[in-house]
Amino acid sequence: MSTPTITTETRPDPSASGNALTQRRSRPGEVAFRLAMQACLLIAFGVLAALLTWVLVKGWNRLDSRLWTEMPTGLVSRLDGAGVQSALVGTLWIISLVALICLPIGILSAIYLEEYADNTRWYNRLLELNIQNLAGVPSIIFGILGLGIIARALGLGFTVITAAIVLSLLVLPVVIIATREAIRAVPQSIRHASYALGATKWQTVSRQVLPSAVPGIATGSILALSRAIGEAAPLIVLGAVTFITFNPDGLDSGYTALPIQIYTFITRSQSEYTELAAGAIVLLLAIVLAMNSIAIFVRNRFEKRW
Amino acid sequence: MNPTDTTNRPGVSIAGVGAQSTGAPTPDVADPVMELSGVSVYYGAYEAVRDTSMPIQEKQITAMIGPSGCGKSTILRSLNRMNDLIPGARVSGSVTYHGQDLYTKDVDPIEVRRRIGMVFQKPNPFPKSIYDNVAYGPRVTGMKVASMDDLVEKALRDAALWDEVKDKLKTSGLALSGGQQQRLCIARTIAVRPEIILMDEPCSALDPIATAKIEDLMSELSNDYTIVIVTHNMQQAARVSHYTAFFTAEVDERQERHGRLVEFSQTGKLFTNPADKRTEDYITGRFG
Numbered sequence: 054m055s056t057p058t059i060t061t062e063t064r065p066d067p068s069a070s071g072n073a074l075t076q077r078r079s080r081p082g083e084v085a086f087r088l089a090m091q092a093c094l095l096i097a098f099g100v101l102a103a104l105l106t107w108v109l110v111k112g113w114n115r116l117d118s119r120l121w122t123e124m125p126t127g128l129v130s131r132l133d134g135a136g137v138q139s140a141l142v143g144t145l146w147i148i149s150l151v152a153l154i155c156l157p158i159g160i161l162s163a164i165y166l167e168e169y170a171d172n173t174r175w176y177n178r179l180l181e182l183n184i185q186n187l188a189g190v191p192s193i194i195f196g197i198l199g200l201g202i203i204a205r206a207l208g209l210g211f212t213v214i215t216a217a218i219v220l221s222l223l224v225l226p227v228v229i230i231a232t233r234e235a236i237r238a239v240p241q242s243i244r245h246a247s248y249a250l251g252a253t254k255w256q257t258v259s260r261q262v263l264p265s266a267v268p269g270i271a272t273g274s275i276l277a278l279s280r281a282i283g284e285a286a287p288l289i290v291l292g293a294v295t296f297i298t299f300n301p302d303g304l305d306s307g308y309t310a311l312p313i314q315i316y317t318f319i320t321r322s323q324s325e326y327t328e329l330a331a332g333a334i335v336l337l338l339a340i341v342l343a344m345n346s347i348a349i350f351v352r353n354r355f356e357k358r359w
Numbered sequence: 360m361n362p363t364d365t366t367n368r369p370g371v372s373i374a375g376v377g378a379q380s381t382g383a384p385t386p387d388v389a390d391p392v393m394e395l396s397g398v399s400v401y402y403g404a405y406e407a408v409r410d411t412s413m414p415i416q417e418k419q420i421t422a423m424i425g426p427s428g429c430g431k432s433t434i435l436r437s438l439n440r441m442n443d444l445i446p447g448a449r450v451s452g453s454v455t456y457h458g459q460d461l462y463t464k465d466v467d468p469i470e471v472r473r474r475i476g477m478v479f480q481k482p483n484p485f486p487k488s489i490y491d492n493v494a495y496g497p498r499v500t501g502m503k504v505a506s507m508d509d510l511v512e513k514a515l516r517d518a519a520l521w522d523e524v525k526d527k528l529k530t531s532g533l534a535l536s537g538g539q540q541q542r543l544c545i546a547r548t549i550a551v552r553p554e555i556i557l558m559d560e561p562c563s564a565l566d567p568i569a570t571a572k573i574e575d576l577m578s579e580l581s582n583d584y585t586i587v588i589v590t591h592n593m594q595q596a597a598r599v600s601h602y603t604a605f606f607t608a609e610v611d612e613r614q615e616r617h618g619r620l621v622e623f624s625q626t627g628k629l630f631t632n633p634a635d636k637r638t639e640d641y642i643t644g645r646f647g
Contacts, residue, residue, distance in 0.1 A: 171446070172446070173446060173447075240483070242479060242481060242483035243483060243485060243486075244444075245441065245444065245477075245479065245483070246479065246483045246484075246485065246544070246547075247485075247495070247499070248441065248444060248472060249439070249441065249472055249476055249477035249479075249548070250472070250473075250476065250495060250496035250499065250500070250547065250548065250551055251469055251470070251472045251473030251476075251496065251499065251500045251551060252469075252495075252496075252499040252500070253469055253499070256499045260495070260499065261485060265486055
């Protein structure tokens, strides 16, 4: 077999007339691919825009201070003066506790796995694999686990702390994976420079690696928390109360949360409830959006360029 | 084979230590500050460098030259236990520092690296201010310093960088040019007052003017420090060093490459009158 050779005949003849560089050739493949990508983007964006428009229009009448100053009610006659305060406060309680529980555990686990664990050991590889798997476990499974172990076996009951622990477990893999990515993005040369000056491992990690990884860790953590905020499935089995007219006042308090409240509103037939649900959805979206904005701000403000 | 037997090995001539193997005139040498004998470095089961023996003389510049993959950087990293950071790396033979074997169990690698600093191929300042880059070493090692400002200034002066940065000590080290960054890395290293500075191709990422500055700086620093430099640049080795070690890569019967020290001698002698044919071929540009 002879190998194909490139000869000078295949070159465009520079002296030939009519092959001017200014004659644009059409390239159908390029155009088609570009259109396909734009169509995909349009679908994703279009659905989101439609959803947003729908909840805004539907909930427009309820988008006022009543949402966060008034309690929900089960009586249609009182709906005019109802809001979702108890659910909002419940959500804020839960998310603060989730942050307190899952960020330290997740970040320290990630530091161990990335900086200390010997990846040639089978148990460390097993740990890694399982964390990846945990991230894919459906959230309802976490809810059932929490019901069996935390609410019943540990006797913590249907309380704020039970919900916070279960949601922490749920988003822990996300925090660990995001933190590991951030730590891994710190160049090895920085660690070597630190060691070469006689720094210890912990000094290197705490003074060089972590400060450089903070933007990534913060971004990942906030995104994990905003996922926990929107999570309803595990709370359904964990006894989030559907209509509650008091705010949680402690770790052992009963509670409800925004996603649950929205769910119970829309399962009712009256249109007033649907309106209130739409208002609550806008409120929940606003919180998530605010948190994501903080994540983007932190990333842009503190991002390191090497 | 007895790993400490550095003499009578075919193909390896060690002037100064096992001088009888070459018959060359012995350079007048004091007690070396470091000494390698029979050092082999393994990455897992692979023997990257085989059986290296050479001294490092105090307040002299020792250059290691040779083609890529000859193990010179590997040997350099074994001198302050930076190889510990590579999973699976292992050193056999002995590396002594003032007579103390660096690879015995009770040796703390942190303490080793405080005394034997390192400058890397690619300038790698911390993403911190110039001041904090220099102050980092003294801070983490808990050095007792009367005035950190004075120490930072002294280190930057010694690294010939002070005049260029004295008005912007609070700006990021990453904002400097490549050559300035490398001198910042040198300043950072000498701030902890090591006895020995290892340099792993410190000029390979720099332009000729920055290179000339670093070379001048090395000569200056050799009044106070022992320097070991790995370089691809033979002219650089010839210009700055007092001793030169020539390494090459050998292919064994199983087709594996192993780095090997071919010749160690005073720089002038190695470049003008090499004892080994392979050294001569390399420095005259016939291979590598």
